[in-house]
Amino acid sequence: MSGNMRSEGISYGEGYSRFLQDKMRQLEETNLLLRDRLEKIEQESRYYQEMQVRYEREIKRLRSELEKLRTPPMLVGTVVNVIDSKRLVVRSSTGPQYVVTYARQYVEPSELVPGARVALNQESLAVVSVLPSARDPSVCGMEVIESPDVDYSMIGGLAEQIEEIREVVELPLTAPERFERVGVEPPRGVLLIGPPGTGKTLLAKAVAKRTSATFIRVVGSELVQKYIGEGARMVRELFAMAKEKAPSILFIDEIDAIATRRMDDGSSGEREVQRTLMQLLAEIDGFDPRGNVRIIGATNRPDILDPALLRPGRFDRIIEIPIPDKEARAEIFRIHTARLKLKRDVDLAKLAELTENATGADIKAIVTEAGMLTVKANKRAVGMEEFEHAIKKVMVNGHRGYMMSLKDMSAMFR
Numbered sequence: 001m002s003g004n005m006r007s008e009g010i011s012y013g014e015g016y017s018r019f020l021q022d023k024m025r026q027l028e029e030t031n032l033l034l035r036d037r038l039e040k041i042e043q044e045s046r047y048y049q050e051m052q053v054r055y056e057r058e059i060k061r062l063r064s065e066l067e068k069l070r071t072p073p074m075l076v077g078t079v080v081n082v083i084d085s086k087r088l089v090v091r092s093s094t095g096p097q098y099v100v101t102y103a104r105q106y107v108e109p110s111e112l113v114p115g116a117r118v119a120l121n122q123e124s125l126a127v128v129s130v131l132p133s134a135r136d137p138s139v140c141g142m143e144v145i146e147s148p149d150v151d152y153s154m155i156g157g158l159a160e161q162i163e164e165i166r167e168v169v170e171l172p173l174t175a176p177e178r179f180e181r182v183g184v185e186p187p188r189g190v191l192l193i194g195p196p197g198t199g200k201t202l203l204a205k206a207v208a209k210r211t212s213a214t215f216i217r218v219v220g221s222e223l224v225q226k227y228i229g230e231g232a233r234m235v236r237e238l239f240a241m242a243k244e245k246a247p248s249i250l251f252i253d254e255i256d257a258i259a260t261r262r263m264d265d266g267s268s269g270e271r272e273v274q275r276t277l278m279q280l281l282a283e284i285d286g287f288d289p290r291g292n293v294r295i296i297g298a299t300n301r302p303d304i305l306d307p308a309l310l311r312p313g314r315f316d317r318i319i320e321i322p323i324p325d326k327e328a329r330a331e332i333f334r335i336h337t338a339r340l341k342l343k344r345d346v347d348l349a350k351l352a353e354l355t356e357n358a359t360g361a362d363i364k365a366i367v368t369e370a371g372m373l374t375v376k377a378n379k380r381a382v383g384m385e386e387f388e389h390a391i392k393k394v395m396v397n398g399h400r401g402y403m404m405s406l407k408d409m410s411a412m413f414r
């Protein structure tokens with residue numbers, strides 16, 4: 001009996017201890033699970049804290065952007081003079097000059113030099129930032145071609161002029177040592193004079209192509225600006241750009257717009273044009289004539305040019321580009337019809353005879369017009385009939401009577 005009870009007691013004790021062990025294991029497992037969850041929750045909490053910081057930053061950024069959108073626009077001005085370490089004179093883009101201060105935390109004092117473009121606060125007119133210079137070609141109406149696609153063979157009837165321009169523009173770029181050896185300075189600038197559409201731009205482009213130079217074209221009237229000092233600044237930047245892109249050919253078309261003979265009418269507009277011309281002269285004078293930037297000017301009004309521009313050492317070589325004569329016209333017709341399908345009856349010499357006084361540009365227009373008429377009539381090739389029609393259409397004004405005969409022109413420069 002007592003043995004039985006003992007064995008019962010043992011089995012009960014064992015069962016209880018197993019129960020406790022199971023319970024403990026269970027509790028340990030739960031503990032592990034809970035620890036895992038805690039870790040996850042902590043991770044999540046860290047993640048949300050990070051997100052909170054990120055969103056707060058985003059809110060700040062958007063707030064400042066909003067603030068920027070709310071701020072009034074700034075005025076653009078040009079530094080005229082630096083008075084001392086705190087004050088400077090600026091000319092606002094609306095005209096008048098002001099003595100202003102600048103915000104030292106935004107502006108580097110060394111950048112505040114006369115001529116620098118700056119942004120001004122609208123109320124206090126304090127300089128808030130220095131703007132980059134407007135050397136973007138489109139800003140000042142420049143055309144920059146790294147490698148133009150015009151060849152001497154595409155210019156008709158100007159053999160002499162091509163020869164001359166090769167001598168004074170091409171040679172100094174391709175064989176400067178020849179000038180050095182002899183100790184002679186090539187002309188700094190070349191002036192092409194002649195009626196519009198006779199191939200002046202074409203000639204300048206062809207030289208640029210032959211010498212692998214960058215072709216920079218600017219039209220004189222683009223340099224005539226409304227505000228004082230702007231034109232001169234553009235000239236300065238133009239020359240700086242030509243030097244940067246050297247070897248380069250700087251072609252100033254319609255140079256008469258800034259280089260008309262000085263007549264003191266006292267108007268501020270006149271004075272501004274004069275200032276631009278002075279800057280141009282200064283830039284030309286400061287140039288190394290043996291350097292690899294060549295300047296070509298073009299005008300169809302040489303009669304109104306300021307003599308200062310034509311003085312030796314400036315535009316001291318003048319090349320006349322005449323209206324093409326009969327042979328030249330035939331050659332220009334040949335160049336422009338080279339890619340056209342022509343009927344057998346087309347006689348280029350006859351076309352040249354029919355187009356007295358036409359310029360190269362007119363001839364190009366005639367050829368294009370004849371081509372268009374052929375397309376319109378759905379024909380396969382351009383015939384004499386289309387050319388005759390085109391000549392009538394293009395030359396309708398009996399050719400716009402050119403203001404000055406070339407004889408008069410050349411007399412002026414003797």
Ligand code: ATP
Pocket residue numbers: 154155156157158195196197198199200201202203253298300332335359360361362364
């Ligand atoms: P502008 O003074 O108006 O600038 P321009 O003398 O510079 O005139 P270009 O721009 O060179 O004239 O010529 C205009 C177009 O006429 C050229 O693109 C070319 O197709 C044609 N052309 C003019 N002259 C000739 C020429 N001698 N040979 C062939 N084409 C010519």
